[in-house]
Amino acid sequence: xxxxxxxxxxxxxxxxxxxxxxxxxxxxxxxxxxxxxxxxxxxxxxxxxxxxxxxxxxxxxxxxxxxxxxxxxxxxxxxxxxxxxxxxxxxxxxxxxxxxxxxxxxxxxxxxxxxxxxxxxxxxxxxxxxxxxxxxxxxxxxxxxxxxxxxxxxxxxxxxxxxxxxxxxxxxxxxxxxxxxxxxxxxxxxxxxxxxxxxxxxxxxxxxxxxxxxxxxxxxxxxxxxxxxxxxxxxxxxxxxxxxxxxxxxxxxxxxxxxxxxxxxxxxxxxxxxxxxxxxxxxxxxxxxxxxxxxxxxxxxxxxxxxxxxxxxxxxxxxxxxxxxxxxxxxxxxxxxxxxxxxxxx
Numbered sequence: 001x002x003x004x005x006x007x008x009x010x011x012x013x014x015x016x017x018x019x020x021x022x023x024x025x026x027x028x029x030x031x032x033x034x035x036x037x038x039x040x041x042x043x044x045x046x047x048x049x050x051x052x053x054x055x056x057x058x059x060x061x062x063x064x065x066x067x068x069x070x071x072x073x074x075x076x077x078x079x080x081x082x083x084x085x086x087x088x089x090x091x092x093x094x095x096x097x098x099x100x101x102x103x104x105x106x107x108x109x110x111x112x113x114x115x116x117x118x119x120x121x122x123x124x125x126x127x128x129x130x131x132x133x134x135x136x137x138x139x140x141x142x143x144x145x146x147x148x149x150x151x152x153x154x155x156x157x158x159x160x161x162x163x164x165x166x167x168x169x170x171x172x173x174x175x176x177x178x179x180x181x182x183x184x185x186x187x188x189x190x191x192x193x194x195x196x197x198x199x200x201x202x203x204x205x206x207x208x209x210x211x212x213x214x215x216x217x218x219x220x221x222x223x224x225x226x227x228x229x230x231x232x233x234x235x236x237x238x239x240x241x242x243x244x245x246x247x248x249x250x251x252x253x254x255x256x257x258x259x260x261x262x263x264x265x266x267x268x269x270x271x272x273x274x275x276x277x278x279x280x281x282x283x284x285x286x287x288x289x290x291x292x293x294x295x296x297x298x299x300x301x302x303x304x305x306x307x308x309x310x311x312x313x314x315x316x317x318x319x320x321x322x323x324x325x326x327x328x329x330x331x332x333x334x335x336x337x338x339x340x341x342x343x344x345x346x
Contacts (some may be wrong), residue, residue, distance in 0.1 A: 009051065011302060017206045025334055036312035043315045050191040056307045057200035058262055062255040064207050065127075065248030070282050071224040072244055073291035074134065074141030077275055078149040079252050082126050084271030085156045086119045086256025090177075091170040091266040092163075093118070103163040112180050120253035126152060126248020131242035131299030141245075147311040150306050157268055171265040181261035196258045203254060208296040212248075220244055223290025280327060281306045283334040290338070306330070 005235030025203070037044045064081055069076040092103040093115045126148060133144045160167050181199075210216040222230040223240045231237050260266050277279075285302025287294035309330075313323055 010155075011249070012079055027329070029166075029284070029309060032133050032139075032309050033305075033312060036315060038039055040315045043312055044295070046189045047191045048311065048315075052190050052194060052304070052307050052311050054194050054197055055311065056300075057197040058255070059274070059277060059281070059307065060200045061203050061251040061258075061313060062274055063281045063299050063303050064296070065251035065298075066275060067285075067287045067294055068173065068220065068244045068248050068283045069141055069145075070242060070287045070289055071160070071220060071292060071294045072141070073224055073277060073289065075145065075289075076130065076245070076248060077145040078126070078130065078142065079145075079278060080271040080274035080276075081149045081152040081156065081254040082252040082271070083248060083259060083274050084125055084268065085152050085159070086123055086253045087220055087260035087266045087270045088156060088159060088170055088268075089102045089122065090119050090257050090260040091173055092159075092165070094174045094177040094260075095170065096174045097173050101164070101172060103170055105164060105167040107179040109174065112174075115177075116257055119257050120164050120250050123249040123251070123253025123256065124246050127252070127346070128242060128246040130249070131245030132247065135212075135238035135241040148227070155270075159246075160268060165240050167269040169265045173261060178261045178264070180257055194262075196262065199254075199258065203251070204296060204300065207251075211296060216240070216243065222259055223292075274329065276331075277306065279330045280334070283331060283338060288338050289335065290342075 014053070042048060051235070056098065062083060066076050066079055093107070093110050094112065095102045095104075097109050130144050130148055133139055133147075134141050157167075160170075181196050182194050184197070186193045211220070219230065219235045219240050222233070222235055223237050228239050230240075256271065263270065279304035282294070282299055283289070283302070284305055285295075285298030287302075288300060309326075310323060313326065318326075342344055
């Protein structure tokens with residue numbers, strides 16, 4: 001009986017230790033948020049909360065796209081540059097008619113919905129190219145997306161030299177466009193909540209349905225967990241990979257469309273390193289690089305926690321360069337914890 005009690009206590013102690021280790025990053029991030037809130041109470045004020053929600057919503061679509069690639073044991077380094085290209089295309093096609101520095105002066109006003117369809121098609125095509133090269137040529141997504149990152153960036157630089165732009169930032173956006181994206185139907189207290197927060201919620205709901213309620217979603221996780229077994233089970237592995245990357249490209253297109261109106265002035269720097277934030281959010285949220293593991297709620301949690309930390313660091317007046325160091329450490333620790341979980345399961 002005494003031996004049984006000792007074993008039970010050892011098991012309980014081990015379980016608590018495992019829980020603390022596996023969730024150490026969450027615990028640290030939440031403790032950091034609480035500490036920042038104590039040091040600067042304005043951090044958790046109404047306007048600050050709306051700002052955090054808005055920033056999280058703007059980054060959520062790109063994180064969901066990259067999460068699909070990670071589930072397939074890959075990644076997508078081209079995501080940020082796709083966002084930048086799409087943002088600049090959106091901005092150039094939706095500049096105000098009377099704007100003196102209009103990129104294409106003879107271009108008639110285009111409907112916002114038409115431009116939206118154009119830019120998500122651009123994102124989808126680039127994503128499909130990533131998926132095709134990965135699936136058909138058996139190349140690692142790291143190499144494929146590194147290549148397309150450079151190609152897309154080159155295309156963006158050439159596009160910015162088009163018309164009367166001569167490489168300048170694209171601004172002077174149509175009020176119909178900015179109002180559609182950054183206007184507000186709801187408020188938290190006296191602080192308006194931008195429309196793109198609602199768009200992000202709708203996109204997240206659609207992605208949840210695709211991941212959890214469709215055959216394609218089940219096949220995506222099966223391919224990520226074991227592509228050979230999935231192939232033997234009748235899953236078209238190549239088609240799944242191509243569709244996952246195409247879907248990711250569409251999500252990057254949506255991100256770029258939102259981002260162009262949100263920031264108002266778009267240049268070659270738009271989208272720079274966005275993929276790093278998205279990858280960090282995914283690994284914090286439990287999307288595993290070992291493949292076949294990830295949940296929508298985890299991605300949401302990762303995006304919000306990461307944004308809380310970076311907004312908090314700004315409130316504490318931490319140097320922007322130091323924030324890159326912190327971001328890198330967060331990714332490193334999150335991946336180390338993820339790999340430890342994987343080794344324990346084995």
